Structures are given as C-alpha cells and as structure tokens.
Amino acid sequence: MKPVIETLFHEAESRYLKPEATAEVSQYMTSLKERTGLYRTLRDQEIAWMQPIADELEQAFPAEQVTRLENSLRHAMLSLRHCAMAMLMDDPTYLDLRFLGWFKESMEIHGTLEIDSHLHTAIRRQLSTSLNTQQFRILTPFLDRVKAQFEVQAEVNDEALLTVAGLF
Amino acid sequence: MISVADLLVQPRIPGHYYSSQSYVQGDLEMGLLENRRGDRLLAIPSPLIEAIYSGLLKETGQATGLVLFNCGRWWGKNFYTRFRDEVTDYYEKPLVDMSMAEFLHCLKDCWATYGWGMMEFDQTHHQRGFIILRTTHSAFANSAPSDYEATACSLEAGVLSAFFSQLVGRDLHTVQTTCESLGGSCNTFIVGTRKRLEAIEPMLEKRESHDAIMTALCA
Numbered sequence: 573m574k575p576v577i578e579t580l581f582h583e584a585e586s587r588y589l590k591p592e593a594t595a596e597v598s599q600y601m602t603s604l605k606e607r608t609g610l611y612r613t614l615r616d617q618e619i620a621w622m623q624p625i626a627d628e629l630e631q632a633f634p635a636e637q638v639t640r641l642e643n644s645l646r647h648a649m650l651s652l653r654h655c656a657m658a659m660l661m662d663d664p665t666y667l668d669l670r671f672l673g674w675f676k677e678s679m680e681i682h683g684t685l686e687i688d689s690h691l692h693t694a695i696r697r698q699l700s701t702s703l704n705t706q707q708f709r710i711l712t713p714f715l716d717r718v719k720a721q722f723e724v725q726a727e728v729n730d731e732a733l734l735t736v737a738g739l740f
Numbered sequence: 741m742i743s744v745a746d747l748l749v750q751p752r753i754p755g756h757y758y759s760s761q762s763y764v765q766g767d768l769e770m771g772l773l774e775n776r777r778g779d780r781l782l783a784i785p786s787p788l789i790e791a792i793y794s795g796l797l798k799e800t801g802q803a804t805g806l807v808l809f810n811c812g813r814w815w816g817k818n819f820y821t822r823f824r825d826e827v828t829d830y831y832e833k834p835l836v837d838m839s840m841a842e843f844l845h846c847l848k849d850c851w852a853t854y855g856w857g858m859m860e861f862d863q864t865h866h867q868r869g870f871i872i873l874r875t876t877h878s879a880f881a882n883s884a885p886s887d888y889e890a891t892a893c894s895l896e897a898g899v900l901s902a903f904f905s906q907l908v909g910r911d912l913h914t915v916q917t918t919c920e921s922l923g924g925s926c927n928t929f930i931v932g933t934r935k936r937l938e939a940i941e942p943m944l945e946k947r948e949s950h951d952a953i954m955t956a957l958c959a
Contacts, residue, residue, distance in 0.1 A: 619744050619745050622744040623744045626743075626744050627741065630741065630742060638742065641742060642742055645742065645747060646753045646754075649744075649747070649753055650753045650755045653753070669760075670756055670759045670762060671755060671759075673756075674755065674759065674849070675756075678845065681839070681845055682841075
C-alpha cells in the first residue's frame, strides 16, 4: 500500500491524523476503485494487447533470434505486471525493489536494451490508445520508472558468452 | 510467429526470484524466518559472530581460520543444493544450461539477500583456470576482532570453495587475498584447483598483494 499511508496507521497513539493526512487517505481510497478497475483491465487484456505487439516486434527485428524476442516479451509482460501491482498499491517502491534493478541488470546481461526499449514504446502506444485518459494518467508514473531504465546505455557484457558448464 | 498465449502457459513469468522483499518471509509471533518456498532461514546477530571468533580463538588459536573454512565448506554444500533446487525450479532451467552471466546474476542477488554482502565477479583469469570474486559488506570481516591479523572471510571462502566444487564437479579450493578487516576496499577470493592454489600458500602467509599472487599463479 502507499508507503505514506502505511506509516500513518502506526501513529494512532500519538494523535488523530492531521487534515492533510486524512486528505491523502481519502484521495487514495477514492482512487482505489479506479485503480482496481484499471488493474482488472490490464489483467484481462494482457494477451489481447501483447499479441499485436509481438507480431510487430518480429517484423521490426527480423534478423533477431526468436528466443531472444520471446525472452524480451516475457520481460515486457513482467514489467507491466509489476507496474499494475505498483499502481494498484500506489507504491513506486514496489516496482523499484522487486523489479527494476533486476530488470536493468538482466537487460545488460542479455544485451537486449534495443529490443526491450522498442517493446516498452510499443506497450505505451498500445496503452495510450486502449485506456482512457484518466487510466493512462494513473499508470504513466510507473511506466516512466521503467522507461528510465533504458536511458543509460548498457555496457556490452562478455560474461554472457561463457556458460556455467564451461567453467574450469 | 510468436504466440503470447504460449509464453504464458507456465504458472509464472520468472523474474527477480531473490528480491529480498519477496524472498524473506516470516512469522513475527512464532519467530520464524522462511524463504518463499517455506524453507527455514536462520538469522545470525553480530554478537554471535563476534562470539564465534572469540570462542574459536580461545579454543583453537591460529586454527580459527581453518575451522571457519571447514564450517564454510559444510555449509556451502547445503547452500549449493538449496540454490540449485530453487533456481532450477523457478527458472525451469538446469544450472549448467544457464549462461554464466545469468547464473552470476542469481548468485549475486542470492548472496545479497542472504545478508552475505555484495558480490562482483571477475573473469579476467578464467582462461587460466581461476575465478576471482570480490565481496563487500561482509559480516564476518566487519565482526572480526581488531587484532585478528589474517584475512577474516574464511567461512565465505569455504562456502565458495564447496559451492563451485559442486557446481563444476571438481575439487576446487578458494583463497582470500584481500580483506575489508585488514583495510582493503573489498574481500578478494581466488577460486581454482587445490593443487595450484596450495602452491601460493606461503605468499598468502606473507600477505603478499593480490596482484603479486595472481602474477605467480599465472606465471
């Protein structure tokens, strides 16, 4: 849940909540219906929205190995699932701690920054046309956190070439 | 043509398995710590590590490092088994089929989530048959007595030697060349075959630099 609200609940013995705190709780509760609705939509439309993106991806990267494209598609869906959960709880740290650091390192390892960045743009395009303005607005801060991961150019990592079986 | 539905037939899309937020779970009332599969975890407070050092130093003196190393080897065998089972189950891929980078990504995350510290891997000397690992924030280096004059991560060295031995199916040894407890910026470990590493034991005893030891090993 929104981290600020979570801390408020521990302060009952100190005082009643200040007006700005109750306003924050109230705002979150009001938006919860919308967030739940958006979460359901993202869940229900996952395959329907991702399939055209997958088709387009194969055309955009015709020379790329299918397994690498599939891997990037999985990661793109994973990022959207994490965005959806973080959005539902209005908790950006959920996304940061459970996904983004891992995702960035994973991209560097597999050298898929270009594919992943392309996919992210395609997902945003899909969402901006399929969701209503208000829904897209709620989701955008979380998508932006994912987008920020593409902005630092990954270094080529030659560890990827070595397999565990090849040690010693 | 890629079918998205086919990509989703497994119960999950594998992601950040060792995320500390999802990996470490527990029941505060029962005082239980568990990992996400329900295996028990053990939290060791710093005073216990300090007590292990003082107890061992009193009982075994200079053999303290060796005792810790052997404990680490024992621990490392179980650690490897758990790591292998968890990673194989979650990513649905045997360890040997993982790329080295994927494997190390998991190991680094696991090492950090278990509270062992941060780990970096250097494969510069891989062709010569050595893996170099550097760790920081080691609890054992941090809790070593101030007059402990040797490298202090013997337990980790033991864990790593058992871990990599199990991984590659050969008897490997691990030596530590730098230590945070001795003012080093990190703890450096060399993993390699026992015979080759035992040849540089005198250099370790004289606390020669990591670079000098690597030069001797690769000569």
